[in-house]
Amino acid sequence: MNDRSSFVIVGASHGGVHVAASLRERGFAGPIHLISAEPDLPYHRPPLSKAFLKEPDGDLQVLRPRQFYDDHDIALKLSVRATQIDRAAGRVHLEDGSALAYDRLCLATGARARTLAIAGMDAKNVHVLRAAGEARILRRAAAERGRTVVIGGGFIGLEAAASMNALGHEVTVVEAAPRLMGRAVAPEISAHVERRLEQLGIAVHLNAPADEIATRGGVAGGVRAGGLELPADLVLVGVGVEADTDLAAASGLVCDNGVRVDGRLRTSDPAVFAIGDLANYDHWLAGGPVRLESVQNAVDQGRHVGAVASGVEEAYRQVPWFWSDQADMKLQMAGLSHRGRDRVVRGDPASGRFSVFHYAGEELVAVDSVNSPADHMAARRLIAAGVSASPQQAGDAAFALKSLIP
Numbered sequence: 232m233n234d235r236s237s238f239v240i241v242g243a244s245h246g247g248v249h250v251a252a253s254l255r256e257r258g259f260a261g262p263i264h265l266i267s268a269e270p271d272l273p274y275h276r277p278p279l280s281k282a283f284l285k286e287p288d289g290d291l292q293v294l295r296p297r298q299f300y301d302d303h304d305i306a307l308k309l310s311v312r313a314t315q316i317d318r319a320a321g322r323v324h325l326e327d328g329s330a331l332a333y334d335r336l337c338l339a340t341g342a343r344a345r346t347l348a349i350a351g352m353d354a355k356n357v358h359v360l361r362a363a364g365e366a367r368i369l370r371r372a373a374a375e376r377g378r379t380v381v382i383g384g385g386f387i388g389l390e391a392a393a394s395m396n397a398l399g400h401e402v403t404v405v406e407a408a409p410r411l412m413g414r415a416v417a418p419e420i421s422a423h424v425e426r427r428l429e430q431l432g433i434a435v436h437l438n439a440p441a442d443e444i445a446t447r448g449g450v451a452g453g454v455r456a457g458g459l460e461l462p463a464d465l466v467l468v469g470v471g472v473e474a475d476t477d478l479a480a481a482s483g484l485v486c487d488n489g490v491r492v493d494g495r496l497r498t499s500d501p502a503v504f505a506i507g508d509l510a511n512y513d514h515w516l517a518g519g520p521v522r523l524e525s526v527q528n529a530v531d532q533g534r535h536v537g538a539v540a541s542g543v544e545e546a547y548r549q550v551p552w553f554w555s556d557q558a559d560m561k562l563q564m565a566g567l568s569h570r571g572r573d574r575v576v577r578g579d580p581a582s583g584r585f586s587v588f589h590y591a592g593e594e595l596v597a598v599d600s601v602n603s604p605a606d607h608m609a610a611r612r613l614i615a616a617g618v619s620a621s622p623q624q625a626g627d628a629a630f631a632l633k634s635l636i637p
């Protein structure tokens with residue numbers, strides 16, 4: 232690509248960094264500006280609730296060393312927020328008063344932690360966990376052992392609960408829904424994880440929406456949830472995220488649970504792309520619009536923008552996958568279960584290693600696995616190839632799924 236136009240990327244995390252890297256890999260020769268509101272060199276976000284939380288002196292894992300940005304002539308600007316997009320003029324304004332001209336722009340502003348509209352949310356020992364800054368504060372607070380209440384039984388809440396448990400905290404999880412990770416995994420997985428966390432000494436309360444964080448002098452002392460009064464020295468609110476559409480919406484781009492993008496990840500303005508946790512797009516596996524929150528989605532969409540901007544006119548079409556590490560359980564999800572109606576269990580949950588296959592009619596649409604990486608890898612390849620193991624094959628743990636991979 233012999234293109235000298237200017238490319239600006241707002242948001243320098245899993246998505247944004249891969250746009251820049253992919254543009255250079257494909258030979259884009261124009262200026263690339265990568266803008267980050269965060270002060271840290273772009274880093275892997277998943278460890279924040281896992282290893283980083285458990286290791287008092289552990290460092291962030293950077294996505295690329297500093298040298299990478301210099302070597303590839305990527306102008307990375309840290310600690311500065313983009314405040315406005317002037318689409319008519321093709322300019323992005325930054326909070327330091329400067330502005331950058333662009334020919335093409337990619338928004339990779341991701342998502343931010345949702346908070347709860349309940350009393351006590353602003354107490355000083357009440358935490359959310361999205362960025363490294365928040366993780367450092369939480370880790371410092373976690374150094375003193377005590378009673379931790381985690382509000383929210385989704386991936387991040389449960390990962391953090393397992394980490395706090397490993398650090399010696401007395402941990403309680405309260406979840407408003409009738410099961411853990413209810414939007415994301417099969418009921419069999421929810422039940423297994425609940426059992427295992429309880430075996431490890433983590434108390435799990437379902438159907439227990441948090442009503443109030445009781446405070447004294449600005450410090451939380453307990454959580455009231457579903458009629459329970461739970462004493463707490465530290466409260467972590469892990470109730471999901473919302474897409475950070477501030478910039479996009481203010482510039483008039485079409486937003487609806489994130490920024491709407493087409494198959495090539497273009498927003499309602501063809502000069503502007505949106506990717507990652509921010510982007511809402513029609514997915515063939517879901518049969519409708521989805522906004523996915525995963526490293527794989529952000530990375531693959533970042534790469535795809537690099538390709539489209541280089542003239543590859545293909546629609547984005549990757550099988551979604553996701554992982555979550557909770558104590559000794561590695562959860563891995565492939566595909567999307569939105570259209571799934573029937574399920575088949577492969578393996579014995581009591582062994583701690585099994586998978587759940589989701590079917591829409593005869594079609595395999597998703598597989599959720601616990602400590603079964605071979606099932607997960609086979610599922611990704613089968614779904615990508617549009618090949619469905621029959622329910623009988625899936626349910627027979629002795630059957631080699633990989634024999635079906637074309």
Ligand SMILES: Cc1cc2nc3c(=O)[nH]c(=O)nc-3n(C[C@H](O)[C@H](O)[C@H](O)COP(=O)(O)OP(=O)(O)OC[C@H]3O[C@@H](n4cnc5c(N)ncnc54)[C@H](O)[C@@H]3O)c2cc1C
Pocket residue numbers: 241242243244245246247266267268269276277278279280311312313314339340341342343360361362387475478506507508509523524525526527529552553554555556
């Ligand atoms: C604790 C934790 C654990 C996780 N674990 C897993 C896991 O195990 N597996 C998995 O697949 N996924 C996991 N995820 C989710 C995964 O990290 C996200 O899906 C991924 O980070 C999304 O990448 P992104 O580039 O779209 O956006 P983000 O990572 O959200 O990055 C967006 C960046 O844009 C910046 N920004 C926003 N607005 C502006 C602006 N106006 N100007 C400049 N910069 C701006 C933000 O500060 C941020 O740095 C986890 C997330 C968290 C928080």
